[in-house]
Amino acid sequence: MxxxxxxxxxxxxxxxxxxxxxxxxxxxxxxxxxxxxxxxxxxxxxxxxxxxxxxxxxxxxxxxxxxxxxxxxxxxxxxxxxxxxxxxxxxxxxxxxxxxxxxxxxxxxxxxxxxxxxxxxxxxxxxxxxxxxxxxxxxxxxxxxxxxxxxxxxxxxPLVDLVRSRRPVEEVRAELNLKPGKPVIAVLPGAREVEVKNVLPTVLRAIGQLRKLKLDCQTVVSVAPTVRKSFVDQLVSKARGIDVVVGGDTGDVLDAADLAITSIGTVSLEAALMGVPCLAVYRVPTTTYLFDKLFANKPRMTVVNNVLEEQVVPEFIQSEFGLGRLVDEIVRLLTDEAARQEMLGKFAALPEQLxxxxxxxxxxxxxxxxxxxxxx
CATH class of the missing domain: 3.40.50.2000 (Glycogen Phosphorylase B;)
Known part of the structure; x- marks a missing residue:
């Protein structure tokens, strides 16, 4: 059983x-x-x-x-x-x-x-x-x-067995109807609609701010099997000034990405194993969050940080999930090659733990x- x-x-x-x-x-x-x-x-x-x-x-x-x-x-x-x-x-x-x-x-x-x-x-x-x-x-x-x-x-x-090798970037981007030559941000906002509802609009607003900073990116949003695509489509339809594609499984979306914005769960570890710089977001109604805290006193909320026992992936949790800081971190991980390589270097320690x-x-x-x- x-x-x-x-x-x-x-x-x-x-x-x-x-x-x-x-x-x-x-x-x-x-x-x-x-x-x-x-x-x-x-x-x-x-x-x-x-x-x-x-x-x-x-x-x-x-x-x-x-x-x-x-x-x-x-x-x-x-x-x-x-x-x-x-x-x-x-x-x-x-x-x-x-x-x-x-x-x-x-x-x-x-x-x-x-x-x-x-x-x-x-x-x-x-x-x-x-x-x-x-x-x-x-x-x-x-x-x-x-x-x-x-x-x-x-x-x-099990992710060591389940995560496959990365496919050629341009091949995957073509399959997802993404434009060649433009940076791609993958958004994997969670497996529960309550998470997606509280996370995705702010993430899309933050990405929308990038054009004001002369960063022209495109976005692909992955939909978990437990979330209705129509629900995500409705949230995305309210976003303004950004190119968004909805669809693609987790592996394909991460294959296409220069940066991933993930939930705090196992998908953060999957992004790390695939060598994609990432940051983690989590916001739910206060009652749900407090209930979670009753059962888990976690020094770090994100799975990949817990495995590494170090704050490697930036976390945006509840009240700390602010638009300004989120924009700053997205810009840093898209444009600062030293920061990207430092994070990927930390990810290289994962196989020893896993x-x-x-x-x-x-x-x-x-x-x-x-x-x-x-x-x-």
């Missing part, structure tokens, strides 16, 4: 499901996830796409939905009797599901824990008593778990080994 609750969990879960099926075609993989997991052959008990888009898992109003999901998962454990439950992400109701699975005799494993995203105040003592094994995707996460007495093994980050290719394969082997033990 695989259980994921956000866009990144869906992506990592899909890669994991494909490997599990390749290695054991007769096995059954089911659980909670999104369209990518469904496409990978996971029999979904619940599709979380709409809830992710609306930010249900990050707000108090989603508590009753979470309660129903937990009940559904518990009932399915009784009906299907899986050997292993693998949780992927799930910052909100992770420990409750682990408690239920442990009581029912399942092997409990965790892939992409809150610690992998820089959560430094986590109920590690309780967590250690509920999880059989953490499948570590970063060295920081693995070492943090081991120091807390949690059984953890480092396999490497491990070698083949991480998803190694994770699948760990899960199958745990399942085999339960079968005996």
């Amino acid at each position: 695989l259980v994921g609750a956000d866009n990144t969990s869906d992506r990592f879960g899909a890669a994991l499901a494909q490997k599990l099926t390749e290695k054991r075609p007769e096995g059954v993989v089911f659980g909670i996830g999104g369209p990518l997991m469904a496409d990978a052959g996971v029999r979904l008990l619940y599709d979380i796409s709409e809830m992710v888009s609306l930010g249900v898992f990050d707000s108090l109003k989603g508590a009753h939905i979470v309660k129903r999901l937990i009940q559904r998962v518990s009932e399915t454990m009784d009906e299907e009797r899986p050997h292993v439950m693998v949780q992927i992400g799930l910052p909100l109701f992770s420990l409750r599901l682990l408690e239920i699975a442990r009581c029912k005799g399942l092997s409990t494993m965790y892939y992409y824990t809150p610690l992998s995203r820089g959560l430094v105040e986590f109920k590690t003592e309780r967590f250690a008593g509920l999880v059989d094994k953490v499948i570590g995707i970063s060295k920081f996460e693995t070492e943090s778990c081991q120091q807390a007495g949690i059984s953890a093994e480092f396999v490497g980050h 491990g070698e290719p083949g991480s998803v394969d190694r994770a699948a082997e760990m899960i199958l080994a745990a399942a085999a033990q339960r079968e005996e």
